[in-house]
Amino acid sequence: MFEEKFFALTNDGMFHYVMQESQYALKMLTASLLSKQPDEITSVEVKNPYDYGKCAGSKDIILDVKAVVNKDTVVNIEVQVKAFKYWRYRSLYYAARMAAETDPNRDYGSLPIIRQFSILNYTFDRENPDFFSTYELRNVESEKSFTDRFQISIMDLTQNRLATWDDAIYGRTLWADLFKANSWEKLESLALKSEVAKEVVEIMYKAVKDDETARFLTDRELARKERISIREEGRMEGIAQGMKKGMEKGVDQGKKQLALRLINNGVDLALVKQTLGSDLPDDEFIESLRNN
Template sequence: MSKNLINTSKIELNQTSTTADKKVTATTASQKMLTGPIPYRLTNDYMFRAVLQKNIHALRSLIACLLDLPEEELIDIKILNPIILGDSIDEKTCVLDLRIRLNNNKFLNLEMQISNQGDWPERSLYYLSRTYCNLPRGGSYADILPCIHIGILNFSLFPDTADPYAEYLLSNTKTHQVYSDKFSIRVLDLTQIETGQLQKEKPELYYWAKLFVAKTWEEMQMLSEKSEGIQEAVLTLKELTEDEKIQLQCEAREMYEHTMASAERFGRIEGKREGKIEGKREGKIEGKREGKIEGKREGKIEGKIEGKRETAEKMLRDGMDDEQIQKYTGLSQTDIEEIRHTVE
């Protein structure tokens, strides 16, 4: 077997009920001994990757829920980018998405993303496009296999139109005619799973989503009763949690996420500070500019009033009556009386 490929083809689907029952019983017994907080949850992208790479039964169950397919239809599952679990990774650059070929007739990218770095739409398009370039040399364009990128996100891409599980396709913006169903993106929004919509429309996927955000072993124990696939995932999570090499990699990913979050928070604070400084500077400039404009405007008004007063003084000295002065200057009788006192 190539070190660059994990072949899980010909998954045995004809397990006897006795074997399955024993597995479920053993799994449940192991889970009952676990209590308290989960040290490395499935939102840790390394643990997420490790559990699904190690336990193909859990992976098959999750994919079936995400793609609305019966599990028995997923006969051939190949992980195209396996990692050696426990080996060191470059936590700054390693992308822990799972690249999968299903039944030799479609490709799937699957990733867990806990923090919003502001570029997920662009990044998902990049990964999807990379996978879509799967045309064999000399092959026909019609032979390109469908590609699906699924992001399990702990944030909302579009808060104003948040949807717990959304699918995006290329389509006509007027008629909504789908251009091609070979190129699609799906997003499972973990922040929206308690709206009731996902539980109603896709209950199996809802329980998987609950598993991803579970914080205690007690929660996982309850969820493991919902499906054998979830039971498998919980058992594997327990096993990997006790592996020191896996622990180190999970801690490295958590430190990376904390560093990214701190950098983002610092960037926001620094941006606000610089914005205030720039705003004050621009405000002073704008204030001076507006002051000049206002000064000119007030100067013109004041000049006009002063001109009217001078005209009124001349008219009073020439012996013209108040009515004529009001007519030609627009001054009030009170203004004229004040001017008369200065003239006299």
């Protein structure tokens, strides 16, 4: 069994590396996302390649995959593991930027098709969840399409149970399994099922065997965890400050109800106790909140 450190395909560095190193994997993924058969993809080229040795140590690189498909379609594919508050706006910005970056001297009728794809590992739309959804410009009253040449699509990895027959036919369910795989063993089992999965796994092995690439992937993972830690510390600090303000106003009952609600929603119990100035055992502390 392979013993190298594991990096999931949701690691943005690993994802970009696989797509950059394997023309076959890139072709199969773009065909899947564009709802095309592989033989309909006559050409595909990554437009933002990276030198992973030179990139090691950088925390600011945005590793989406930009590619031109069949010379008439510009695609941008991003992977986002943690929920991002303004993801809708960010996707819109990237799609609009792709359109704006096309040659202004060209005839407008020959502008490329713009497709923005986001592969998310969190629930994107809690009210109307979907595995794969596509948005475009439409008339708000008649719902008639304004154009299908500017579209934003979401693959929500947390909703694979809602995948349709089309998702399976175009291979999106297989790609979801590859992105969600969290061990070499799971990837190996997928590699036995299809040629594209085998190719992806082989390229991922190649990445971790190369010292410079492995160091780059490690840096990306550490940078991601650091960003999460900073956000979490800020969130906790904000909660603590809010509770202290409540205490200063003497809102005793409301304060205790808030503390209980925070605990029920996963906020660290030690932080809540510290903010309220309690040294009671955990069970007694929670009981005191419930009884007052």
